[in-house]
Amino acid sequence: MSSPDRAVLSLLTDIFLSFDGAILGVTLAFGAVRAASKYASTSAALNKIRDSPEVSVSDLRSLIPPSDDESSHGSIVVVRGTVEPKVTGDGNHKNNVLTSQETGEKALIIHRTQTYMYSGWKTLFQLSNGHRFLLERSMPKQGADFMRMVPFVIVDKNQRSLRSSFLVVNMDGARQPLPLTTVYNRLQPINSSPYAFLQALFFPEYPVGMLDVEKILPPGRDLTAVGICSFNNGVPEIKSCQDLPYFLSDMTKDKMILELMDNTRVIFWGGVIMGCLSVGILGFAAVRAWNRWKLRNHQREPRQRPDQSMVDDEIEDADEIPDGELCVICVTRRRIPAFIPCGHVVCCRLCALTVERRSNPKCPVCLQSIRGSMRIYYS
Template identity: 55%
Template sequence: MSSHEQALASLISQLALSFDGAVLGVALAYAAVRTIFRFKSTSTALRKIRVAPSLGVADLRSLLEEDQSDSTEEPIVVIRGAVEARSAGDGRSWKSLRSNVLVSQESGDKAVIIQRTQTYIYHEWRGFFGWTSDLRAIIGRSWNKKESTSMRKVPFILVEGGQWPQSDCVIVNMDGSRHPLPLTTVYHQLQPINASPYTFLQALFGHEYPVGLLDEEKILPLGKEITAVGICSFNNGVPEIKSCKELPYFLSDKTKDQMLLDLAFKTKILLWSGMVLGSLSIGILGYAFVRNWNKWKEWRLRRFQQSAHAAPDDATSQIAGDEEAGDVPDGELCVICLMRRRRSAFIPCGHLVCCQHCAVSVEREVVPKCPVCRMAIRSSVRIYSS
């Protein structure tokens, strides 16, 4: 770890531990709340997928007809089937269903989804002015876009594997879906990038410069067995399935049992993580609250004492200034400071031996006593001469 990275880590730790750990406690509380919300959503998805019927494409139509007669709510189902292309037409005949197919540019495989990703791989060399790269490491990474993704799709359906075109089909509606897709990698190649004069200038000043281009192509091929989890309904008499935002899956390679195992494991992890983070945040926030409350009370007490002592001190200083003006006979000097005139008499002994400033100082002692007779005193009174 470089010195700049150590400085950044020290700054972050000081910020987290500021206010006696209150900032760290708030951050842990936020993480705990986020974890609890994720636990609730994951447990809800687990419950919905567990009760959702798992069936084949051929049995879906009868299930939808029964649910429409019983309830108006669209059911969530789990369907396992093979991928087949569907044209932009009505999708009634075999010819129209096979007419719209994508072909992979690299492998030549037929597919319904093709995703092309190009990722630039950068290299950092500090060069002669390498402090610039360290500065970027503290502030953030380079703002250059290092990855570009393009995706092509055609409408597709799910059918019973090995029985198409005799079997029924289910239309897959991808509109609004942000779920991950079960794509297969068919092309993966790293190509070097030739250096240029501009690359030399980038290296000279310690900037990042590209050294390679990772070209990758993923497809959803025809005939691949996948599982669709979502809301099913009729579209022009044909069953259609679309994604449900509350579920973490839509199209997946996993079976229903594998999904349930994965969600059950995530639910346990999120539950225990939320409990641990919540307990830590409560403990740290409680400790920070007590410490800051005590500090606030001490500050209030100091302010009260300062305000209480300010008025006597101001009066004493004003009186002292008046008393110090002119010459004071030796027999009337204060026995403590030997500078100012005797103006205060102690109670109950009644000795007039101190000035106002020194009398107040004697009163503030833990065990105030008269400097002459050593009797315990309760207070002092100023004596005015006419």
């Protein structure tokens, strides 16, 4: 681990453990709440997928009869089939296929990302070791993101003709990850300018390369569509359900259920562990704060109680005090405590307490340093 990583880790540890770990407890409590919310949503998605029927494209009409009501929302179904381009008006689907510019492969969806790789010199000020110039690790930053797609449908695996049953895929509003295949991946270095040295010296970061990645969805691929199926002008259509984590996937329904069950199990126990830890840490911090508050009040009580008891004890016999037993400082109250270690009894309790509270307490008679006082009882 490098020096900056250790410094950041030490700083985060000090922050989380401050206030007796209260910040760490609050963070774990927030994580537990987020885990509970995620567990609820994942469990709901699991139940929806488990209860949804798994049908073929040809059985959709018997399962979901066409309705003239355009406002009907349809029902969630799981359809396994092969993706094919949608047929155009002239019966030809060749024009509805995209071609990759890099590989020349046919595709229904093309997703291309260009990510710039940054690097640079940064100054890390450390009081113990002075100035250090450390090379920053390469940081990927998004440069451009291009997405192209054409209308496509899902047909049965053994069916290649689009004149029979097919299911139109509506990609509007779909946010689930798509099962795309990477066909082009290249890291292109960026040529440095004549001022590269000055750029590296004065700028905290500068681009050193560009990662160009292209992913496609080829026709003829077997996929599973999970979404809301309805009829649009008599044609079956499926669109994504925002409550589900899948829309188009390579997994079958059984694999989706198994994956969601594992996710719910991990999220549940993770939330339970974080909740128990947060309760324990927050309880420990509350007990420590309560003990400190009681200790602070206990330390204040000896300063207040003796003063009151002094006045009560000394007012009772103030009129009958002989001259030889009067305090040498105030000359109004009786001499009661003896200084330690000299043993002189020359002050009343109030004046003795005042002497003890000085930065360098000394006996008023012998000027010897004292460590405290002790009350003397005469029998």
